Amino acid sequence: MAIRPQEILNNPFINKNTGFTEEERKAYHLEGLLPPKVQTIEEQAVQAYHQYQSKPTDLEKRIFLMTLYNTNRTLFYHLMDEHIVEFMPIVYDPTVADSIEHYHELFMNPQDAAFLSIDDPENVADTLKNAAGGRDIRLIVVTDSEGILGMGDWGVNGVDIAIGKLMVYTAAAGINPAHVLPVVIDAGTNNEKLLNDPLYLGNKHKRVRGGRYYDFIDLFVKAATALFPEVLIHWEDFGRSNAATILEKYQNQIPTFNDDIQGTGIVVLAGILGAMNISGEKLADQRILVFGAGTAGVGISNQILDELMRHGLSEKEARKHFFLVDKQGLLFEDTEGLTPGQKGFVRSRAEFPNSRELTHLEAVVKAVHPTIMIGTSTQPGAFTESIVKEMAAHTSRPVIFPLSNPTKLAEAKAEDLIAWTDGRALIATGIPARPVQYKGVTYEIGQANNALMYPGLGLGLIASTARLVNGEILSQASHALGGIVDTTKPGAAVLPPVSKLTAFSQRIAEVVAQSVLDQNLNRKKITDVKTAIRDIKWEAEYKELVFS
Template sequence: MALNPQDILNNPFLNKGTAFTKEERQAYGLQGTLPAKVQTLDEQAVQAYGQYSSKTTDLEKRIFLMNVFNTNRTLFYRLMEDHVVEFMPIVYDPTVADSIEQYNELFVSPQDAAFLSVDEPEDVEATLKNAPGGRDIRLIVVTDSEGILGMGDWGVNGVDIAIGKLMVYTAAAGINPSMVLPVVIDAGTNNEKLLHDPLYLGNRHERVRGERYYDLIDRFVQASGKLFPEALLHWEDFGRSNAATILEKYQDKITTFNDDIQGTGIVVLAGILGAMKISKEKLTDQRILIFGAGTAGVGITNQLLDEMKRQGLSEEEARKHFFLVDKQGLLFNDTEELTPGQKAFVHDRSEFENSNELTNLEAAVKAVQPTIMIGTSTQPGAFKETIIKEMAAHTERPVIFPLSNPTKLAEAKAEDLIKWTDGKALVATGIPAAPVDYKGVTYEIGQANNALMYPGLGFGIIASTATRVNGEMLSQASHALGGIVDTEQPGAAVLPPVAKLTEFSQTIAEVVGQSVLDQKLNREEISDIKKAVSEMKWEAKYTDLNL
């Protein structure tokens, strides 16, 4: 059935707005539905950026960009392409936090997302069929919004996380926006504010646990596999009790990965590999303290452990290099309330003379004397001056990554870490940080943002038609990213800048894709991965509709 003019103008994948040519307006019955002037995409982008710049707050800027996204995907991604460094913190972290908190008040459009309800499990397949409207889906980002970093449980509002992640996938790596699907699992919420908010749009009951929950997840996996057999499934912001369980159940059966467990781990590994390149030290010689042993903290630890084993250590030897500190202090084998992930990295009290006193970060740092310290605790200011100076007293180039975000939850500021260590610290933060000028040297601060990694990783997996995601691919991705550092430049960052995101996302995609081919995990015959990546890359340009 032919589309009528309003169908075209209201479809963000087809709409060109004022850029429809006179011939197209004639062919598709658009005469008189638009002003007479035919604009180029360049002209539209300049006009839209002017409107964006007139907004006074980051949230207003995000709302404006979402309106562009809802009406014209090509124009939106052209704007992202032109202003990627400026727009990244607007469309995603940290401004997305404000959007999530005000989702109910700001809701205008579902933005092509699929909403799966634990109360209507029989509707899973129909929902996944309805939401994309017949589009060829190759990438799904799914969240249940229980464990949003720095925010916690935000119920159905967390759909903005999935939408934002997919925006970055397209802007950074060039995944065709018509081939992606954001999904939110609405299993209820334990957020009392939402449960008592008359405007809340999700299921108004506490989170469903156990068999009913896992049955919904299974229905989702089965239905998505049936409807979209070539899709990569990306899990995002699931809670501590479910994230690892879900990944372990499905990672050997379908093409899938969890960004909080694996994505965070590989970007941090890349940052540490970059730091080792600068300090000219070996990863296998490091003592690593993780402060905040939740999903992200344990995921980072597992990724670093895997890399130490790849570099020649036995599992037993490698585990001795890690020290997890959580709310109970340094974690021991008799510590109460350990998660399964934490139990793999506990120590015996006999290793420390004063083990009963190691109940806080400062005591743990004194006892462990770490050379690398990573914060995923959401405890603002936890990396105090006394702690940092204690760490720096025992290592020449302390590697310190305060990763918690948003800004108000960061364990330390980059400028303080540089000052407290007299310029010796190798720093990466979870949020963008300005360069630090100290004693005549400008220190560039790497951002250990998953956005540096997952777009290229995911694109490489999709372009190579991978049937599985494994540790070898993740390691290759980390080495590719960690290798892009300038070891000769004083104050060089341990990670490449977001400004070069599209450039190194392409590199990562090719490296990951080649790993897939080398392991013979590709579904389709591919001989040249660079060609496969190039041919699949989408560009923000207007093309013929061919309706």
């Protein structure tokens, strides 16, 4: 059966709008359905960018870009490639937060996502198959939206997180957009605002937990891996009570990783390695305080712990380097309400004569004298001047990473940290930060954005046909990113800039793919990683329209 012209124009994966040649218009009966001028993709990009610039707010700019995405995927990515630094905070963090809050009010198009309802378990496989539409899916980003950083539980609205992540995969690493699938698991929501909103589009009941929830996750994994045998599953923004449990169950069975646990961890580790390259210090000599011991904080701690053990420390010795602080204060063996992940990093009260007083961050900093302080607390301004100066009094190059986002939730501002430490702090933030001018030196501020890591990681895993994702692969990825630092430049950033995202995503992909091959974790025979990566990379350029 011949494809109808309307089907071509309505399919974002093949639609070119005015980019269809005269030959294509004639061959596929598109004559008269488009303005007569045939535009190049470059001409279309200029036109689209002018429209983008006319939008008065970041949210309206995002809505425009999403409309373009829904209409012509190739043009969208061509345009994003030209303006990646400008577009990243629009299509993803921080503007995606506004999009999530208003998703049910703004909904126009499902954007090729799969919506899996826990109330409809018998249709999991059919839903995934329908959403894929016959496409060869190699990458799934899946969320249940319970633990969106800085936002919490947003139910089915969190599908925008999965869509945004996949946009970055394609823009940064060239993963074919026809090979990806965003998935949201609607297990209900505990967000009363959504439950009481007549426009909310998800299941209107409290979150389902326990055995029924985990059985549904298992249904999803089995259906996804059966339908798409080469798929990599990326878990995103699951709540702290479920995220680690899910990862631990499947990480030794299928190629999978959790971006909040491992992705954040390897980016932060890369930033620390970059800081060590600048300071000339050793990771094994650091005292690490993590403020905010949720999924991200524990994930970061585990990644650094793994790296310390790779440096020759025993697990017992490595754990002595960590001090985790949560709402209860410094975490001790007898602290109530500990999560399974937190239990591995608790301290003994016998270590601290004043342990009962260590219930807030400043007291802990005075007691432990950290050399590295990482914030994943979503407590704005938590890294105060007195706390930072106390830390800086006991270390020559304090490493301070206020990672909470969006901007309003950051533990500190980069310019304050530079001033409070007289330019000695080595900083990475969770949100974009402008360079800081201080005493004649321009300090570049690294952004500990997971987008620095996961696109290259995903490309390397897919290209190498990895069977599993293990600690060695993640360590190699961290070293690759942390090594892209100019240690000779005063004020150098601890992480490379987003403006070079495509270049170092390629580098990370090569390192990851080589690690897979070195460990014999590849499913298919690969002789050269650069060739394997080149063969699967997609470019945002129009191809000749051909139907068999």
